[in-house]
Amino acid sequence: MHISEGILSGGVLIAGWAGTLAGVSVGLKKTNPDKIVKVALLSSAFFLASLVNVKIGPSSTHLSLLAPMGLILGWAAFPAIVVALLLQAVLFHFGGLLVLGVNAFIMGISAVSVYLLFGEKIRGTGSKIYSFIAGALAVMIAALLVGLSLGLTDGNFLTAAKLIILVHLPLSLIEGLATMFIISWLKRVSPEFLS
Amino acid sequence: MILLFAIIYALIISLSNSLFCLVIESLLPVIILINCPGNLKSLVKLNALNLFMIMTLALTWPNFREGVIMGLIITWRLNLIYIIFAGVIAKLGFTGIYAALVRFHVPEKLRILLLLTMRGIFIMNNRLDSALIALKLRAPEMKFMTRLKTFGYITGNILLQSESRSEKMLQAIKCRGGFEGFNQL
Numbered sequence: 001m002h003i004s005e006g007i008l009s010g011g012v013l014i015a016g017w018a019g020t021l022a023g024v025s026v027g028l029k030k031t032n033p034d035k036i037v038k039v040a041l042l043s044s045a046f047f048l049a050s051l052v053n054v055k056i057g058p059s060s061t062h063l064s065l066l067a068p069m070g071l072i073l074g075w076a077a078f079p080a081i082v083v084a085l086l087l088q089a090v091l092f093h094f095g096g097l098l099v100l101g102v103n104a105f106i107m108g109i110s111a112v113s114v115y116l117l118f119g120e121k122i123r124g125t126g127s128k129i130y131s132f133i134a135g136a137l138a139v140m141i142a143a144l145l146v147g148l149s150l151g152l153t154d155g156n157f158l159t160a161a162k163l164i165i166l167v168h169l170p171l172s173l174i175e176g177l178a179t180m181f182i183i184s185w186l187k188r189v190s191p192e193f194l195s
Numbered sequence: 196m197i198l199l200f201a202i203i204y205a206l207i208i209s210l211s212n213s214l215f216c217l218v219i220e221s222l223l224p225v226i227i228l229i230n231c232p233g234n235l236k237s238l239v240k241l242n243a244l245n246l247f248m249i250m251t252l253a254l255t256w257p258n259f260r261e262g263v264i265m266g267l268i269i270t271w272r273l274n275l276i277y278i279i280f281a282g283v284i285a286k287l288g289f290t291g292i293y294a295a296l297v298r299f300h301v302p303e304k305l306r307i308l309l310l311l312t313m314r315g316i317f318i319m320n321n322r323l324d325s326a327l328i329a330l331k332l333r334a335p336e337m338k339f340m341t342r343l344k345t346f347g348y349i350t351g352n353i354l355l356q357s358e359s360r361s362e363k364m365l366q367a368i369k370c371r372g373g374f375e376g377f378n379q380l
Contacts, residue, residue: 004245004248004269004273005205005209005272005273005276005277006208006209006268006269006270006271006272006273006275006276007269008209009210010206010209010210013206013209024302024305025302028302028304028305031304033304033374034365036304036307036308036311036374037311037361037364037365037368038358038361038362038365039308040307040308040310040311040312040314040315040361041311041312041315041318041319041357041358041360041361041364042354042357042358042361043308043312043315044311044312044313044314044315044316044318044319044357045315045319045323045350045353045354045356045357046354047312047316048316048319048320048323048353049323049346049349049350049353052323052327052346054342054343054346055339055342063346065350068350068354072354079304079305079308080308080312082305083305083308083309083312084312086309087309087312087313087316090284090292093237093240093241093277096273096276096277096280097202097205097280098202098205098206098209098276156256156257156261156262156265157255159255159256160251160252160255160256163251163255174343177340177343177347178343178346178347178350179347180347181343181344181346181347181348181351182347182348182350182351182354184347185347185348185351185352186351186354186355189351189352189355190355193354193355193358
């Protein structure tokens with residue numbers, strides 16, 4: 001999901017940073033200072049969980065957990081994602097510092113979108129279906145935005161962009177299932193956590 | 196200052212398309228690499244991952260040869276930018292980066308979030324590791340759906356633990372004078 005350094009054009013990089021700055025300012029504005037500690041520890045838990053290898057047949061994958069982040073943190077997911085991606089870039093060299101703006105915007109907007117669409121619905125009945133759709137949708141939004149960023153950089157990237165979207169289809173189903181299990185477990189064990 | 200210079204230099208590299216410019220821009224990263232040969236190991240790892248990207252570009256670009264060249268140019272840029280930032284991060288260290296964030300007027304809330312997230316990663320890492328080791332010992336082999344369900348439950352459990360831990364942490368921070376202490380770093 002991370003776009004590497006040196007691929008995107010200047011215009012896309014600037015647009016990504018502008019979007020991220022806007023998202024982060026809204027996210028920080030909506031986060032009460034007393035909630036900062038909670039957001040930090042939850043985002044560190046998401047960061048660690050997203051590094052766990054989940055075996056799929058002979059291969060394995062890391063889940064992005066964008067939807068649970070959005071559904072639990074709301075707008076605070078934006079600054080949390082920026083911090084997580086910054087740490088990933090510095091510690092593991094995933095992505096990079098220049099493309100941080102674009103990567104953070106792609107993931108942040110996906111997380112916030114599912115929060116706006118399903119944030120209330122997962123608290124009511126039918127939460128399993130809604131959380132599954134939210135998980136799958138977040139990944140697909142992110143994949144579409146990655147494709148769009150590549151397509152806007154150079155028209156020749158379009159085939160690669162389509163391939164990326166195609167590859168993310170089965171991943172979105174897995175993310176949907178993981179989101180469904182996380183939300184249903186939280187709802188069963190600690191319903192007040194989601195409120 | 197050094198971080199700002201690195202960002203501008205990396206931006207120039209990122210936007211360079213001609214080979215001549217990239218050769219000229221390689222001078223500084225080469226000097227950094229000679230002074231910090233430790234980065235070579237991670238560069239090998241980085242380029243091994245990048246082989247997949249070059250292959251994808253070569254196979255999806257309208258012209259195979261052009262695709263390979265584009266992949267190599269991107270790899271070149273990626274290496275140069277990586278060396279620049281790795282050099283700066285090694286030079287500044289974490290406190291230097293934090294000081295740079297203060298000078299760039301990064302909002303205080305975001306800086307505190309960064310510090311606490313780093314601390315949280317160290318705290319929660321032990322708990323997650325214990326849960327994963329226990330899982331391996333109890334059920335080394337699982338069906339895919341059971342594995343995914345277990346992953347979901349472990350994640351949910353870690354989230355609940357981190358929430359209760361955050362309450363205690365907030366109380367401790369308040370007892371020590373609130374978030375003012377973070378500004379003295």
